[in-house]
Amino acid sequence: MKTPDYEFLRRAGRVLNAGQARSLVVTGNIYDLFFLEAPNGDGEYLPLADFLTAKWQVAERILVVYEINGPIRFVRQQDLERVRDAWLAWRTGMDADQIAIKRMLSSKRVADLTQSYSKDFDINLRTATGNPTVALELMRQLCLCSRSELNGKALLRESLIILIEAADLVLPEGDIPNLSDVDRHRVSICHDWFSDPGFTNSGDSVVMIAESRSLLNHRVARLPQVLEVAVPSPDADTRKHFISWFNRTQSGSEGIRLWGSQQDLATATAGLSIHALLQLLKGATYQHRKLTQQEVIEKVEEYIKSQLGEDIVEFKKPEHTLEDVIGFARLKDFIRRELIPRFGSREEDALPGAAVCGAIGSGKTFIFEAVAAELDMVVLVLKNIRSQWFGQTDVLFERLRRVLEALSKVLIFVDEADTQFGGIGPETHSTERRLTGKIQAMMSDPRLRGRVTWLLMTARIHLLSPDIRRPGRVGDLIIPVLDPEGPDRDAFLEWMLRGALDRKPTPGELRRLDAAMEGAAASTFAALRAELNAKAVQEEEGMDIDRILEIIADHIPPAIEDTRRYQTLQALVNCTRKSLLPSPDVSPETREAWNEEIRTLERKGIR
Numbered sequence: 001m002k003t004p005d006y007e008f009l010r011r012a013g014r015v016l017n018a019g020q021a022r023s024l025v026v027t028g029n030i031y032d033l034f035f036l037e038a039p040n041g042d043g044e045y046l047p048l049a050d051f052l053t054a055k056w057q058v059a060e061r062i063l064v065v066y067e068i069n070g071p072i073r074f075v076r077q078q079d080l081e082r083v084r085d086a087w088l089a090w091r092t093g094m095d096a097d098q099i100a101i102k103r104m105l106s107s108k109r110v111a112d113l114t115q116s117y118s119k120d121f122d123i124n125l126r127t128a129t130g131n132p133t134v135a136l137e138l139m140r141q142l143c144l145c146s147r148s149e150l151n152g153k154a155l156l157r158e159s160l161i162i163l164i165e166a167a168d169l170v171l172p173e174g175d176i177p178n179l180s181d182v183d184r185h186r187v188s189i190c191h192d193w194f195s196d197p198g199f200t201n202s203g204d205s206v207v208m209i210a211e212s213r214s215l216l217n218h219r220v221a222r223l224p225q226v227l228e229v230a231v232p233s234p235d236a237d238t239r240k241h242f243i244s245w246f247n248r249t250q251s252g253s254e255g256i257r258l259w260g261s262q263q264d265l266a267t268a269t270a271g272l273s274i275h276a277l278l279q280l281l282k283g284a285t286y287q288h289r290k291l292t293q294q295e296v297i298e299k300v301e302e303y304i305k306s307q308l309g310e311d312i313v314e315f316k317k318p319e320h321t322l323e324d325v326i327g328f329a330r331l332k333d334f335i336r337r338e339l340i341p342r343f344g345s346r347e348e349d350a351l352p353g354a355a356v357c358g359a360i361g362s363g364k365t366f367i368f369e370a371v372a373a374e375l376d377m378v379v380l381v382l383k384n385i386r387s388q389w390f391g392q393t394d395v396l397f398e399r400l401r402r403v404l405e406a407l408s409k410v411l412i413f414v415d416e417a418d419t420q421f422g423g424i425g426p427e428t429h430s431t432e433r434r435l436t437g438k439i440q441a442m443m444s445d446p447r448l449r450g451r452v453t454w455l456l457m458t459a460r461i462h463l464l465s466p467d468i469r470r471p472g473r474v475g476d477l478i479i480p481v482l483d484p485e486g487p488d489r490d491a492f493l494e495w496m497l498r499g500a501l502d503r504k505p506t507p508g509e510l511r512r513l514d515a516a517m518e519g520a521a522a523s524t525f526a527a528l529r530a531e532l533n534a535k536a537v538q539e540e541e542g543m544d545i546d547r548i549l550e551i552i553a554d555h556i557p558p559a560i561e562d563t564r565r566y567q568t569l570q571a572l573v574n575c576t577r578k579s580l581l582p583s584p585d586v587s588p589e590t591r592e593a594w595n596e597e598i599r600t601l602e603r604k605g606i607r
Helices: 007-018 048-055 078-094 096-104 108-127 133-148 181-197 236-248 264-269 272-285 294-308 329-342 364-374 394-405 430-443 487-497 507-516 522-538 543-554 561-574 588-603
Strands: 023-028 033-036 044-045 059-067 072-074 159-163 205-209 224-229 313-315 353-357 379-384 410-414 450-458 478-480
Touching: 007 023, 007 205, 007 224, 023 478, 033 048, 033 236, 044 048, 048 059, 048 159, 048 394, 059 078, 059 096, 072 133, 078 133, 096 264, 096 522, 108 133, 133 159, 133 181, 133 272, 224 353, 236 264, 236 272, 236 430, 264 294, 294 313, 294 394, 329 353, 329 364, 329 478, 329 487, 353 561, 364 410, 364 450, 394 430, 478 561, 487 522, 507 543, 522 543, 561 588
Parallel strands: 023 205, 023 224, 059 159, 159 205, 353 450, 353 478, 379 410, 410 450
Antiparallel strands: 033 044, 059 072, 313 379
């Protein structure tokens, strides 16, 4: 089977070999496993740091690896000796030949000097263990040593590649005044190191590994000399390769038992990392049982929630369909005829998303949960992507993007979208501006068209950023959900009476009920239906229309009429389809009257 193609590895190699940057941040799916092909076997899957050191272990490079809790480690022992000799020559001003000659002449001073500097190098290496400030300064000094010359000759023929694992722990994000003294010192070291023209023009490189660039201190991460290479989540081909490799390498077992083919498993595990897939397969093979499709679905859901947090995302599994939606005949016809086919498409006619607006209590969420149930795709509910912790919002967004890019087809369901996504104006917090900007860019990303569809629900469509509402994003389709009228309203009245009245109401009775329910929203009908059913159980003699009207009359509607009218008007003026308005032949005068009414309500303080 074809070996996985790691584009990020080629890109990092091009950046370093071309000298575009000497400081590189590797971000994204950094905690996963990566396949290293063996010359005479199946190869193995390794963590990222081990994978990079194996791939970059070439004759003209000296690999140095540092992790905050460990020592500065040279991948090859001979490289350590070579660097120690260069350090000695750099400190003494004598190359190896000169030192050897002077030692032969029994120069005690030279012997003491060389022994002192050699011991100094080893002490520094030991001191750097568990002390990241010392480690960073020592590695910076090694780069100075590497590019130094003596008698016209470079002290090191090879170039250094320094790999810093968990770089976000070494250089944590935060405003400089709020950092500890040692953190500020480390930021200062790296800032000077990476922006030094001598370093940027040398052959040495520093590769930092962190899940997100935003987790690194901004004084370093935002340097123009620092470039980023993102590691994506594994695609279907990579997952299929791993499944095949895992199956082949199981000793003394019958291999994986599946409900379908290995290709089916690779498709169903979209969104999983190789590490999570390994856990899934190990569990099934250890118990000698068949892996079921439902088990895979549950693992995908569990993994995505673990990456983003249960308070950020959930999987939507509505049990009702459009058949369960009362009234809204024209809207349901539009949904079946236009919306669902375009949401399901993978071609150029696919919608990037849609916004659903209308007054509170109009039934938006219930209707479009039914739409989600009828779409044969993963439905993710985005609940709260903004984090209270500094820098975490950017990290959550990057995790979300990796998940979405890995899934083959997904619908993002966002309720109360006006509170989830803010504005981009100068009065908006910088974190909120970045989040909104990134969401907007993702909505219009041509690579995600037909794969990721956004469904934004809001009663306050006017508070959504104009950039989100433009065509090419959810502005392609803004759907108003209006209070029921005409036959739709009759359908709601008849539905409300089911269970309370043991017969179908007459036209005259419907008119009396209609008058009593003036201005009622879909949520009002639902609330009254529940109360009427409860009363019907309590009253042994049964209920008639007069008793039902008496119960309705006892209800006082909440004082939100102006607010609901304002939200309805905003839905009407923002609607992008004439066929979804109360009348398809809405004149410019009517639209201007709506806008004037909006301004009147705003003068009353309604927003």
